[in-house]
Amino acid sequence: MPSDPQRYGGGPDDEPVGDVTDPANWVALVEYLPEGVVVADASGALLGANRRAEQLTGIPLRSRTGEQVDRVLPLCDHQGRSWWQVQDPWGGLTTRTGSPEQDLRLQGGRSLLVASRFQRAADRSVEHVVLTMRSTRGRERAERDSVALISTVSHELRSPLTSVRGFSRTLRQRWGQLADEQKQWMLQAIETDTQRLSRLVGELLDISRIDAGRLRLRNQPIDITALVEDQVGRMISAGHDPDRFEVVGAPEPPELWGDQDRIVQILSNLLENAVRHGGGSVTVSIGQDSENVILLVADQGPGIPPEDREAVFSRFWQGSTRGGSGLGLHVVRGLVQAHGGRVEVLDVPVGATFRVLLPAGPPESLR
Structure with a gap:
């Protein structure tokens, strides 16, 4: 010294x-x-x-x-x-x-x-x-995020848990007094709310893995066109109008490698976001350039203001007309980035269009 x-x-x-x-x-x-x-x-x-x-x-x-x-x-x-x-x-x-x-x-x-x-x-x-x-700003920000997490989770869990408990109690106490249609309606409500709970817990676990860098991908070749059509089919099976959806395929099948379960999660979150907040028709377009497989998910809703187009990917972000946990798009960005890609909101005159770019071809370790 x-x-x-x-x-x-x-x-x-x-x-x-x-x-x-x-x-x-x-x-x-x-x-x-x-x-x-x-x-x-x-x-x-x-x-x-x-x-x-x-x-x-x-x-x-x-x-x-x-x-x-x-x-x-x-x-x-x-x-x-x-x-x-x-x-x-x-x-x-x-x-x-x-x-x-x-x-x-x-x-x-x-x-x-x-x-x-x-x-x-x-x-x-x-x-x-x-x-x-x-x-101390970093730690204070982390503490605020933890408080927001607890508050959001508490709010999101309260409603479905109350519903499940109420309907299950009614079915147990009044089974013989209820018509079959009433029983079916209550059971369907219980199933819907448990799926909502499962989804919320899954999103929280994914955020934890993404933030900690512990998200593991199982890369394999993916037929992205078939995957998109399957997810649109699931939306239709859930009761949405089939005329509301359109899939525009690529001239040639894109070569995409990735974790199929995570790609499904990306598509599912973007489709549900478009249906919940977009209104009107939902179009999914598949394309490819020299480096990327390109997915566009477009709706005909009120759109997203320019000042919010980056904020929508923030944890717990909710616009004035948006509901849900505010985690879906944050998870989408984390999963896309884990694949080496990026996601963004395009500047379009009508509605909102999300563009996902994923690296084309096999990962470098397999080339």
Whole structure:
């Protein structure tokens, strides 16, 4: 480590730092880190910090090198205790190497996520204390998403569960008093609501796998035209008017490799979205260019405003006239991207048109 405290304040617009592989010139690298970095010496004096640390703390740290770091950077926990006194980086057990990331506060209420590392000499004394810090916005956003998830799931589960419980209780208590038509209607309602529950749980599991990068695909050659026709047939079997649907095939069968179950899920979500929110006819077109298999799902509804065409793929997004969990299109994007493709909303004069581009031909591992 360098002996000159000012060297820790260097950076891209300061004097050249020389060979960045030399430990004495490590600051040339930390200036490019997305996290804030603060370093104190064995006496607790501030040696230096990078610009990101100054941005996060709002304190001109690099102009206060040589001062005691606990005064320059008065970090406190949520109980108001000084982090420097509680952790005592220069005292305590000599086996300590640092502390895990914690949510700490500065004067004025600014929050930071701070972790520390203690660099020890051969005699186990602390030579340097290095702090890394980052904004709490990411964690706060994740917490808001978790609250939104719980709220959405609770709302979506409540209605079908209430329906299933009510109808099943009625059937059990009044079976002999009900006409056959009434029984069939109630049983059909129970089946519809259980399918809705199963779909919601499946979407939540898919989102979890996609976000965690644990979604596995079983790639195989797919007859996309037959798959589209099958999904349209399922919509018709569910009671939708067959005259409402049109399938426009490609001049030549596209060569598509992918996970058939996931491609079915993409098609199903887009068709249900078009039927639920589009109104009028629904057209599914199949095409291919030199690199992609192209699917277009178009409806004749009110369309999607330009400012919302990216937001529709967000988790839990619901427009003013849209119902459901707000998860379907988010799942569509995740599944399409897992196949190496992309999905977008086109700018069309009438209705809404979703375009899906999936890589044509077998995956590189099979070429």
